[in-house]
Amino acid sequence: MGKTLLQKVWDLHKVRTLPSGQTQLFIGLHLIHEVTTPQAFDALRQRGWKVARPDRTFGTVDHIVPTRERARPFLDVLAEDMIAALERNCRDFGVRLAGLGDDRQGIVHVIGPELGLTQPGMTIACGDSHTSTHGAFGAVAFGIGTSQVRDVLASQCLAMEPLKVRRIRVNGMLPAGVYAKDVILAIIQRLGVSAGVGFAYEFAGDVVERMTMDERMTICNMSIEGGARVGYVNPDRTTFDYLKGRPFAPSGEAFDRAVAWWTSIASDTDAVYDDDVEIRAGELTPIVTWGVNPGQSIGVTAAVPTGKEPGADPTAVADALRYMGLQPGAPIAGLKVDVAFIGSCTNSRLSDLREAAKVVQGRHVAPHVKALVVPGSAQVKQAAEREGLDEIFRQAGFEWRGAGCSMCLGMNPDKLEGNQVCASSSNRNFKGRQGSPTGRTLLMSPAMVAAAAVTGEVTDVRELV
Numbered sequence: 265m266g267k268t269l270l271q272k273v274w275d276l277h278k279v280r281t282l283p284s285g286q287t288q289l290f291i292g293l294h295l296i297h298e299v300t301t302p303q304a305f306d307a308l309r310q311r312g313w314k315v316a317r318p319d320r321t322f323g324t325v326d327h328i329v330p331t332r333e334r335a336r337p338f339l340d341v342l343a344e345d346m347i348a349a350l351e352r353n354c355r356d357f358g359v360r361l362a363g364l365g366d367d368r369q370g371i372v373h374v375i376g377p378e379l380g381l382t383q384p385g386m387t388i389a390c391g392d393s394h395t396s397t398h399g400a401f402g403a404v405a406f407g408i409g410t411s412q413v414r415d416v417l418a419s420q421c422l423a424m425e426p427l428k429v430r431r432i433r434v435n436g437m438l439p440a441g442v443y444a445k446d447v448i449l450a451i452i453q454r455l456g457v458s459a460g461v462g463f464a465y466e467f468a469g470d471v472v473e474r475m476t477m478d479e480r481m482t483i484c485n486m487s488i489e490g491g492a493r494v495g496y497v498n499p500d501r502t503t504f505d506y507l508k509g510r511p512f513a514p515s516g517e518a519f520d521r522a523v524a525w526w527t528s529i530a531s532d533t534d535a536v537y538d539d540d541v542e543i544r545a546g547e548l549t550p551i552v553t554w555g556v557n558p559g560q561s562i563g564v565t566a567a568v569p570t571g572k573e574p575g576a577d578p579t580a581v582a583d584a585l586r587y588m589g590l591q592p593g594a595p596i597a598g599l600k601v602d603v604a605f606i607g608s609c610t611n612s613r614l615s616d617l618r619e620a621a622k623v624v625q626g627r628h629v630a631p632h633v634k635a636l637v638v639p640g641s642a643q644v645k646q647a648a649e650r651e652g653l654d655e656i657f658r659q660a661g662f663e664w665r666g667a668g669c670s671m672c673l674g675m676n677p678d679k680l681e682g683n684q685v686c687a688s689s690s691n692r693n694f695k696g697r698q699g700s701p702t703g704r705t706l707l708m709s710p711a712m713v714a715a716a717a718v719t720g721e722v723t724d725v726r727e728l729v
């Protein structure tokens with residue numbers, strides 16, 4: 265009987281089975297950032313411990329960094345303290361850091377792949393839920409908490425519960441105006457936000473096979489929003505072509521040897537799955553969330569629920585509609601937006617900015633909308649500027665910022681105010697996620713955010729392109 269990629273990578277990295285039944289896994293790459301590391305490094309210092317494998321640890325700054333005014337010291341004392349602590353910790357413990365001013369800086373899940381640190385067959389951990397992004401390369405990548413960050417720094421190992429595997433095959437052809445973001449939102453809408461608990465999601469099918477690495481990263485990124493601990497795509501020629509020539513990828517003959525090994529860790533054709541789901545791509549439409557979790561979504565031409573739909577939880581629907589200020593059964597298209605945010609580790613790569621720029625070009629942001637584009641990394645920013653995308657956005661009335669998490673989580677100066685409604689290319693629409701306790705988030709693709717920015721309301725992007 266064949267094995268899945270998850271089983272192969274798990275077995276290769278297993279140190280032992282712990283008395284708790286958990287697996288002690290060796291972690292091939294530990295990515296760190298400023299927010300989930302200060303206490304972890306403090307714990308090491310108190311015990312006089314070293315970082316076990318600084319050569320397998322890499323840091324950057326993203327969550328709390330300002331994206332507009334970056335002169336040091338920052339006005340925000342907490343941000344200054346956190347960044348300074350990471351700089352000091354990386355220096356003291358011999359860990360590589362792509363800090364502010366380094367042209368490798370950016371959101372941790374954007375820079376790992378673009379630097380070639382992320383590779384097939386690896387186990388990867390990072391103190392951020394959306395570490396599942398790296399699964400796009402055929403890695404098994406976990407988001408972890410601060411105490412686990414400490415454990416990985418100290419031992420390069422993690423205690424993990426074994427996972428089942430659900431294969432999700434997306435087959436057919438995506439209609440025009442439907443993007444990878446719509447695919448993952450549709451998957452979460454259909455399966456629910458907790459169906460993935462205890463599972464790894466293996467994304468497959470001809471749509472996924474045709475996807476670029478940027479698109480695969482978008483769907484793996486949001487696996488966690490469907491409850492799955494990890495999401496992955498089997499590595500193939502698209503993966504290898506992306507990695508070739510990246511700074512930390514193997515080169516020369518080592519690259520050819522790596523490709524042979526990377527190929528071998530893909531799921532076997534006779535692998536057995538704990539569950540198998542098929543999504544028909546041709547039936548998908550651009551999707552918008554209407555509620556307070558990423559599963560509460562509808563097609564842009566549909567109406568928000570009333571709570572009386574079969575299988576609906578009337579209390580949860582009523583609570584979400586009340587928070588969002590929506591009437592039961594109201595169309596989502598035409599809902600006024602105050603802010604448009606293109607960014608986050610889900611959708612801030614060059615291809616995302618290109619798609620959004622196509623919608624924006626020759627148009628202007630609606631007068632009542634504040635619109636910002638926050639590239640995922642310094643390298644994405646530079647590449648976009650070389651193509652003139654920054655000018656397209658600026659001329660349309662967008663703000664063009666420095667790389668960081670920005671309005672994905674409201675931990676830096678980019679926050680919603682009051683009960684503003686934000687069309688956002690990020691990954692979480694939880695209550696208060698974007699920095700205001702009453703702020704309202706509508707998740708959608710970057711092209712849909714661009715459409716909402718220029719019309720001032722939720723708009724079917726297919727009408728504009």
Ligand code: SF4
Pocket residue numbers: 326327371372373392393394608609610668669672673691
């Ligand atoms: S963009 Fe959002 S989800 Fe991604 S790493 Fe930053 S805070 Fe986490």
